[in-house]
Amino acid sequence: MDVIEAIRSFRSCQQYHSRPVPPEKLKSVLAAARLAPSQHNLQPWRFVVVQDDERKRLLAQASPRGKLMAEAPAVIVAFAVEEDIPVTIGGYISAYPLDVARAVDHLQLAAVAEGLGTNWIIEFNEEKVRTVLHVPEGIHPIAVIPIGYPAEANGGAKPPGEGRKSPDEIIAYNEYPW
Numbered sequence: 001m002d003v004i005e006a007i008r009s010f011r012s013c014q015q016y017h018s019r020p021v022p023p024e025k026l027k028s029v030l031a032a033a034r035l036a037p038s039q040h041n042l043q044p045w046r047f048v049v050v051q052d053d054e055r056k057r058l059l060a061q062a063s064p065r066g067k068l069m070a071e072a073p074a075v076i077v078a079f080a081v082e083e084d085i086p087v088t089i090g091g092y093i094s095a096y097p098l099d100v101a102r103a104v105d106h107l108q109l110a111a112v113a114e115g116l117g118t119n120w121i122i123e124f125n126e127e128k129v130r131t132v133l134h135v136p137e138g139i140h141p142i143a144v145i146p147i148g149y150p151a152e153a154n155g156g157a158k159p160p161g162e163g164r165k166s167p168d169e170i171i172a173y174n175e176y177p178w
């Protein structure tokens with residue numbers, strides 16, 4: 001599958017099959033995340049793969065979207081390493097989650113190519129996630145990513161790309177016209 005096809009067919013997975021994710025597929029999506037570019041090549045990301053049912057259950061309690069975490073056969077939690085992110089964007093806004101977001105995007109597109117569904121959850125209680133996964137100071141959860149084969153109905157997920165703004169609403173040339 002080429003990258004444009006993966007981008008076009010992506011949708012956030014709303015319901016997972018309980019079938020386990022084969023280890024080689026997990027490795028493949030994590031390998032794609034690892035290859036993401038980052039500022040100064042600092043690679044300020046870490047990933048914890050949670051497959052243990054009890055740990056997943058506890059993680060699920062940290063989010064109003066916990067059902068997805070409990071039901072998916074695996075959950076990948078992506079973290080940012082604070083000391084590796086010294087810069088701002090244009091000198092005014094923290095670049096904190098940027099690199100990790102790039103890696104998560106790689107991961108989600110690679111998952112499409114592997115026939116897997118993912119979602120990206122930011123609605124979670126940071127302290128609870130820290131406690132469940134024994135996360136030290138200076139490391140921050142950026143994305144909780146349930147991953148697995150999409151259930152047949154997929155929780156009524158919309159067709160890929162539905163609800164996106166038109167090109168005219170978001171793209172302009174030469175100056176900012178809105």
Ligand SMILES: Cc1cc2nc3c(=O)[nH]c(=O)nc-3n(C[C@H](O)[C@H](O)[C@H](O)COP(=O)(O)O)c2cc1C
Pocket residue numbers: 010011012013065119120121122123157158160161162
């Ligand atoms: C950075 C980011 C954070 C998101 N956080 C959540 C979340 O906390 N809960 C949730 O249900 N979906 C979350 N999503 C999924 C979006 O709601 C979803 O991508 C959007 O509605 C478009 O649907 P689609 O991905 O199926 O095209 C997130 C997506 C992104 C990119």
